[in-house]
Amino acid sequence: MMGEANPQRAFFYNISLETFVPADHPLRPIRPLIDDRAIRRVCRDLYAPIGRPSIPPEQLFLALVGGYLLGVASDRKLVMELQCNMALRWFVGLNLDEEPWDASTFSQNRRRRFDESGILA
Secondary structure, eight states: OOOOOOOOOOOOOOOOGGGGTTTTOOTTTTGGGOOHHHHHHHHHHGGGGSSOOOOOOOOHHHHHHHHTTTTTSSSHHHHHHHOOHHHHHHHHHHHHSOOOHHHHHHHHHHIIIIIOOOOOO
């Protein structure tokens, strides 16, 4: 009997992003050194109590650090790397089913949260 192709292409996978990052990847030893809660505490006053949720400050910071470590020179390129680089995605804390941010949204958040506030100075 001749088989038929299944036209339904959507599947559910039970995989962890952790499995895509080799044990000897250079980002692995750095990630445990960064305290997400400390970043949130320091950045708390930079966010309004109302409105739409923004990029989480710890993910914004981790994206900038990861991009720097990987030699990514621009915000637009960094967002593109977040779309396809599983190690960077793991480092930042984006799940496989989460879309990276829009490049201009990322740039505006970086400028407002870190550049203008002087937190990283």
